Amino acid sequence: MSRPSVLFVNWRDTAHPEGGGSERYTERIAEGLVARGYRVTIQCAAHSRAPADEWVRGVRFRRRGGRFTVYLRAAVAVLRLRPDVVVDVQAGLPFFSRLVARRPVLVLVHHVHREQWPAVVGPVLGRIGWWLESRLAPRLYRGCRYVTVSEQTRRELAGLGVPTSRTTVVRNGLDAPPPVRATRDPDPTLVVVGRVVPHKRVEHAVDVVARLARRWPKLRLEVVGDGWWLDTLAEHVRRLDLADRVTLHGYVAERDKHEILARSWVHLCPSVKEGWGIAITEAAAHGVPSVAYRAAGGVVESIVDGRTGLLADDVEDLTRQVDRLLASAELRASLGEAGRTRAATFTWEHGVDAFERVLAVEWGS
Structure with a gap:
């Protein structure tokens, strides 16, 4: 049986000036899936540090839109590319892929953002953002399977109405650290x-x-x-x-x-x-x-x-x-x-194993 095509819709990638650990997680999982025969695309925002279209370690990158228009461009990508499975990476805001996808949608949430919203956008917009994340998104993605990286986030999602039975924890792996010359500094x-x-x-x-x-x-x-x-x-x-x-x-x-x-x-x-x-x-x-x-x-x-x-x-x-x-x-x-x-026990291989099991459930359903 051929492997399904997978489209990750994500706000950023690791090359983005604001890219971080959550983007690395997405890319390491994507690379691991490619190594196992999946066709994987990451749709994310455009920026000056990378081209609009690029293949990296077998993963296809499509960079379109800016901080806010990335959501619209992602919806267009879902419609045009018609992947077998969509992974909606929600860093606070959903991509609303459930409205346009005709195939299973898997939701990836690293953590909920209740405390972050006011710190980033202020109290008024923060309340709107939190409403979208905590009220609208759980209803819109009702019935979808969720992936998160910790049991703590799994419990917090349950508090928003996402049953733990629909949430799977797939932990971060760890890139092997390169050899270093540094030794512990003599000063604190x-x-x-x-x-x-x-x-x-x-x-x-x-x-x-x-x-x-x-x-x-x-x-x-x-x-x-x-x-x-x-x-x-x-x-x-x-x-x-x-x-x-x-x-x-x-x-x-x-x-x-x-x-x-x-x-x-x-x-x-x-x-x-x-x-x-x-x-x-x-x-x-x-x-x-x-x-x-x-x-x-x-x-x-x-x-x-x-x-x-x-x-x-x-x-x-x-x-x-x-x-x-x-x-x-x-x-x-x-x-x-x-x-x-x-x-040393946290490997991306283990993470890809677990993520692939979730995909198998979605693809087989």
């Missing part, structure tokens, strides 16, 4: 990896440095990632007079990112919400423990609290937990080694 070094946007709350990591500066005179923070909030973050650093302690790297090459991770002591993930937090497992692969907020969704699964990293309740607790790790080389080492061992 914190790192944040990810897009610099409001809901990632990188300012909290800067605040931790400010609070611990007197106790740790050589403490530094390295921020790896780009985003439209970078200038605002830089102003926050200047306002706290921390320019000599905080390095804003912006975008860096993949190998450079791993060099920075390898020399760091502690990784911080102060985000409002994460479906999983792929940077957490990337840091763990280098033996670097992470500290994140307990209320931030999937991080309660990517971090095993007290065994591979630590969870915090607020910025004061975040500061305490970071201080605790900085003060104990033994604790950092034990959490780091446990994290390294656990990170």
Whole structure:
């Protein structure tokens, strides 16, 4: 039996200036499916860093539309390409593919965005966005099967009316880290990896440095990632007079990112919400423990609290937990080694296996 054609409709791709971990997930799953004989297309927004049409590792990319018109162009693609299965990747807003698809629609949700909406678009538009995500989308996609990356998101989707019986957890894999030359820095070094946007709350990591500066005179923070909030973050650093302690790297090459991770002591993930937090497992692969907020969704699964990293309740607790790790080389080492061992169990091969099983149910139905 021939494999079905699969169309992912997604807001961005990894080449996009605002691309991140969720886009990497989509592309790794797509590449794995291609390797197994599926015909896979990713329809996403156009941008200046890549051509409108491109084949990458066997995956066809069609880049059309901008921040908002990408939704209309995706609907047109569903109608024109007539895939056997549509994967509607919902990063807050649905693509409304259910209205035009004549074939099964699979919904991929990394996390729900209740807390992110007001942080990104303000209180008024935030309420509209949350209504679309929490009220309209579950009704529109009633009967569709969902995929998500953590049990936490699965439970949150259930709270929006998506039965757990229709939701399958397919966890993130981990790209094998490249060989690095860096060794652990002799001075205490914190790192944040990810897009610099409001809901990632990188300012909290800067605040931790400010609070611990007197106790740790050589403490530094390295921020790896780009985003439209970078200038605002830089102003926050200047306002706290921390320019000599905080390095804003912006975008860096993949190998450079791993060099920075390898020399760091502690990784911080102060985000409002994460479906999983792929940077957490990337840091763990280098033996670097992470500290994140307990209320931030999937991080309660990517971090095993007290065994591979630590969870915090607020910025004061975040500061305490970071201080605790900085003060104990033994604790950092034990959490780091446990994290390294656990990170090795997350492979894209396992993820593709699980995703393919979901496709088989949809294609066979």
